[in-house]
Amino acid sequence: MHKIQAKGILNSGSGMNVYRGCSHGCIYCDARSDCYQMTHAFEDIEVKENAPELLEAALKAKRRRCMISTGAMCDPYLHAERELKITRQCLEIISKYGFGVTVLTKSDLIMRDIELLERINLTAKAVVQMTITTFDEELCRIVEPNVCGSARRAEVLCEMKNRGIPTVVWLTPLLPFINDTEENVRGIVRLCAEAGVFGIITFGMGMTLRSGDREYFYAQLDRFFPGLKARYISTYGNAYELVSPNAPRLWKCFDEECEKFGIESDPSRIFAYLREFPEAEQLSLF
Numbered sequence: 082m083h084k085i086q087a088k089g090i091l092n093s094g095s096g097m098n099v100y101r102g103c104s105h106g107c108i109y110c111d112a113r114s115d116c117y118q119m120t121h122a123f124e125d126i127e128v129k130e131n132a133p134e135l136l137e138a139a140l141k142a143k144r145r146r147c148m149i150s151t152g153a154m155c156d157p158y159l160h161a162e163r164e165l166k167i168t169r170q171c172l173e174i175i176s177k178y179g180f181g182v183t184v185l186t187k188s189d190l191i192m193r194d195i196e197l198l199e200r201i202n203l204t205a206k207a208v209v210q211m212t213i214t215t216f217d218e219e220l221c222r223i224v225e226p227n228v229c230g231s232a233r234r235a236e237v238l239c240e241m242k243n244r245g246i247p248t249v250v251w252l253t254p255l256l257p258f259i260n261d262t263e264e265n266v267r268g269i270v271r272l273c274a275e276a277g278v279f280g281i282i283t284f285g286m287g288m289t290l291r292s293g294d295r296e297y298f299y300a301q302l303d304r305f306f307p308g309l310k311a312r313y314i315s316t317y318g319n320a321y322e323l324v325s326p327n328a329p330r331l332w333k334c335f336d337e338e339c340e341k342f343g344i345e346s347d348p349s350r351i352f353a354y355l356r357e358f359p360e361a362e363q364l365s366l367f
Contacts, residue, residue: 082125082126082128082161083121083125083126083127083128084127084128084130085127085128085129085130086129086130086131087129087131087132087135089135089139090129090132090135090136090139091135091136091139091149094150095147095148095149095150096149096150096151096153097132097136097149097150097151097171098129098151098152098153098154098155098157099128099129099132099151099155099157099167099168099171100126100127100128100129100155100156100157100159100161100162100167101119101126101127101129101154101155102119102121102122102123102124102125102126102127102155103123103124103126103155103156103159104124104126104159104160104161104227105156105159105187105188105225105226105227105228106225106226106227106228107187107224107225107226107228108223108224108225108226108297108298108301108302108305109224109254109256109288109294109298110123110294110297111289111291111294112154112155112294113293113294113297114291114292114293114294115291115292115293116291116292116293117154126159126161128161128165128167129167130165130167132167132170132171133167133170133171133174136149136171136174136175137174137177137178140174140175140178140180141178145360146178146179146180146181146205146358146360147180147181147356147358148180148181148182148183148206148208148355148356148357148358149175149180149181149182149183150182150183150184150185150355151168151171151182151183151184151185152184152185152186152210153185156185156186156187156188156228157184157185157186158186158187158188158190158191159188160227162190163190163193168184168194169193169194169197172194172197172198172201173197175201176197176200176201176204179204179205180201180205180358181201181205181206181207181208181358181359182198182201182205182206182207182208183207183208183209183210183355184198184207184208184209184210185210185211185212185251186209186210186211186212187211187212187225187228187229187234188228188229189229189233189234189236189237191209191237192237192240195240195241195244195246198241198244198246199244199245199246202244202245202246202247205358205359206247206357206358206359207246207247208246208247208248208249208279208354208355209237209238209241209246209247209248209249210248210249210250210251210282210355211234211237211238211248211249211250211251212234212250212251212253213231213234213235213250213251213252213269213272213273214231214252214253214254214255214256214260214269215231215260215265215269216231216264216265216268216269216272217231217260217265218230218231218232220259220260223305224256224259224260231269231272235272235275235276238250238273238276238277238278239275239276239277241276242276242277247279248276248277248278248279249278249279249280249281249282249351249354249355250269250273250278250280250281250282251281251282251283252266252269252270252281252282252283252335253282253283253284253285253288254287254288254289255283255286255287255288255325255331256288257287257288257313257316257317257323257324257325257326258309258312258313259306259309261286261287261325261326261327261328261331262327262331263327263330263331263334266331266334266335266338267334267338269281270335270338270339270342270344271338271342273342273344274338274342274344278344279344279345279351279354280344280345280346280347280350280351280354281335281339281344281345281346282348282351282352283335283346283348284348285322285324285328286324286325286327286328286331286332286335287322287323287324287325287328288323289321289322289323290317290320290321290323291321295319299313
């Protein structure tokens with residue numbers, strides 16, 4: 082871990098990442114890709130220690146309140162967050178200035194801040210997003226080794242529901258020949274139904290690989306799934322998009338299950354919901 086003084090914190094879409102790199106160890110992580118031009122080891126977490134100050138200045142300068150998002154490129158609840166509490170400080174600032182927030186994570190450390198998220202949701206809007214890729218706990222420990230399992234993430238979603246905090250699940254990626262099964266898709270959707278999630282985001286029944294990410298992923302295949310790398314290479318070559326051979330059946334299964342349980346599955350509508358700030362309700366409170 083190393084600390085830096087960042088020059089800015091919010092991008093043009095009001096998104097932020099207070100860390101760079103990751104300690105979760107997911108074998109498929111796209112953030113390892115060379116295109117992101119990371120100049121330090123991926124596990125050597127870069128900490129933007131002045132993120133709270135930058136965020137407060139940015140929110141003071143905004144003419145209208147909006148949703149602030151975090152987690153798109155780096156999980157805001159890495160192991161370092163337990164001690165540093167930078168994400169928590171940022172949530173406190175978001176609450177102070179009456180903005181909304183949407184947080185994407187795999188970690189149950191977010192439970193530490195549930196009362197703060199509840200407070201934001203009462204005065205503006207808070208949405209918790211969690212990635213769940215596999216219904217199989219043993220497989221989860223292999224593909225996402227350094228973070229809580231899927232069952233625990235489901236418990237977190239249920240606790241958020243109990244507090245009135247809306248949730249969204251990312252069902253991505255589905256790794257060809259590993260977790261691209263109807264059983265897995267149905268299991269995750271039904272877990273989401275029990276947790277009362279608003280929507281499930283999936284961009285395709287498969288995964289993506291590019292330089293940097295591909296080499297790490299293949300090394301983990303050699304470690305945990307001997308012989309499978311050769312099947313990937315023969316099936317996909319150096320393709321960026323690796324669509325599961327089961328994609329048509331998986332899409333049918335996914336659509337049927339989401340419709341059955343009344344879960345939103347259209348990414349455009351889910352993203353619109355995530356961006357939507359309840360301005361009318363806010364004005365009545367101030």
